[in-house]
Amino acid sequence: MKPFVFVLAAIVAVEALTFRMKMQKNDNSNHRVNVWNPSMVSLTNSVHDSGGVVIHNIRRTQYFGEIALGTPEQKFNVSFETGTSNLWIPNRKFENHNFYNHNKSSSYMANGEEIEIRGNGGIVYGFLSQDTLSVGGISIHDQVFAEINHIGMPYKVKSYDGVFGLGFDANAVGHVETPFHRMLASLDKPIFSFYLGNKYTGELTFGILDPKHYKGAINYVDVSSPSQWQIPLDFVKAGDNVIASKTKAIVDTGMAFIVGPKEDVKKLADSVGAKPIYFGGYTIDCNSPGPDITWGIGGKTFILQKEDYTLQGTNLCFFTFIDSDGPWILGDTFISKYYTIFDVSSNNKPRIGFAQLA
Numbered sequence: 366m367k368p369f370v371f372v373l374a375a376i377v378a379v380e381a382l383t384f385r386m387k388m389q390k391n392d393n394s395n396h397r398v399n400v401w402n403p404s405m406v407s408l409t410n411s412v413h414d415s416g417g418v419v420i421h422n423i424r425r426t427q428y429f430g431e432i433a434l435g436t437p438e439q440k441f442n443v444s445f446e447t448g449t450s451n452l453w454i455p456n457r458k459f460e461n462h463n464f465y466n467h468n469k470s471s472s473y474m475a476n477g478e479e480i481e482i483r484g485n486g487g488i489v490y491g492f493l494s495q496d497t498l499s500v501g502g503i504s505i506h507d508q509v510f511a512e513i514n515h516i517g518m519p520y521k522v523k524s525y526d527g528v529f530g531l532g533f534d535a536n537a538v539g540h541v542e543t544p545f546h547r548m549l550a551s552l553d554k555p556i557f558s559f560y561l562g563n564k565y566t567g568e569l570t571f572g573i574l575d576p577k578h579y580k581g582a583i584n585y586v587d588v589s590s591p592s593q594w595q596i597p598l599d600f601v602k603a604g605d606n607v608i609a610s611k612t613k614a615i616v617d618t619g620m621a622f623i624v625g626p627k628e629d630v631k632k633l634a635d636s637v638g639a640k641p642i643y644f645g646g647y648t649i650d651c652n653s654p655g656p657d658i659t660w661g662i663g664g665k666t667f668i669l670q671k672e673d674y675t676l677q678g679t680n681l682c683f684f685t686f687i688d689s690d691g692p693w694i695l696g697d698t699f700i701s702k703y704y705t706i707f708d709v710s711s712n713n714k715p716r717i718g719f720a721q722l723a
């Protein structure tokens with residue numbers, strides 16, 4: 366086995382065990398949100414703005430892009446995660462990760478409230494601070510975020526420094542208003558969209574869709590929970606075998622693979638010829654044909670082919686599904702196959718849209 370297989374196996378293991386910018390804009394003069402006041406955020410006083418972040422990926426297992434905090438800017442790579450709702454950055458050196466130093470920022474404001482954040486990868490500890498946040502050319506003043514000084518997660522194998530939660534305020538630890546919520550007032554549309562990229566660099570846009578990256582109709586489905594990016598899942602099929610029906614799925618850009626209930630993922634693995642490995646993931650024969658996995662969402666079907674649900678090692682391949690005791694989570698294995706739009710919408714009915722990649 367070549368080293369890449371071990372690296373992949375380690376990444377698969379980490380995912381399984383813990384599971385639990387070409388568009389640069391420089392004119393920031395109009396996006397000032399000066400004080401910590403939720404009432405200032407409304408969808409009606411839009412100043413029509415938008416921004417984009419280049420998304421890098423490491424072999425389809427980690428996706429991240431750059432943000433900056435402070436004055437002058439301190440830059441970080443963050444994982445943009447729709448399954449969590451906090452922004453956190455380390456404030457001391459952890460291996461070769463970048464870290465934030467508030468002593469070097471003239472726009473830093475102390476808060477100090479202690480915080481503990483649980484995410485896909487484990488728990489991190491630290492305290493709240495406020496500073497100017499720049500993301501995709503949009504600048505947000507006095508954003509509350511967490512400075513992290515203890516990381517209880519397999520951080521070494523991560524290629525990003527921190528996490529940028531794109532979930533709802535309701536799930537934000539410390540009742541922090543999320544950066545996306547605070548950005549809403551200045552955006553053209555109350556949306557953000559992911560083109561994850563895979564073979565190419567991807568793009569996350571705020572406030573607009575990028576017609577370069579999708580074609581045809583966008584199929585929207587209303588979210589089924591007021592506090593999560595969760596949608597109804599009509600069915601999951603492997604070839605003609607029905608694996609699950611009438612259930613729900615969280616759509617989480619921070620989860621590399623697809624997570625499903627134990628029994629369902631076992632059935633699915635059997636149907637595609639994947640074999641369990643001791644740490645919880647599955648291997649799959651690189652050369653077997655492998656049926657399509659079809660997802661019924663909002664009355665439409667979405668297809669993953671074998672190359673979409675397989676990570677290729679040298680002579681060993683991994684099946685990008687993880688079983689768990691929880692609900693379905695459509696992670697990057699799914700999201701990278703479709704242009705995915707998260708729309709908080711102005712009528713209080715958030716929805717997620719999927720479109721074919723251009």
Ligand SMILES: *[C@@H]1O[C@H](CO)[C@@H](O)[C@H](O)[C@H]1NC(C)=O
Nearest residue numbers: 421430431440441442463524
């Ligand atoms: C973020 O990651 C990209 C791709 O690996 C890298 O080119 C860039 O220098 C990183 N940015 C920072 C601030 O480390």
Ligand SMILES: *[C@@H]1O[C@H](CO)[C@@H](O)[C@H](O)[C@H]1NC(C)=O
Nearest residue numbers: 456457464465466467468469
């Ligand atoms: C920032 O300054 C404080 C007080 O002088 C000090 O305790 C802290 O270690 C400094 N932080 C960093 C990251 O240098």
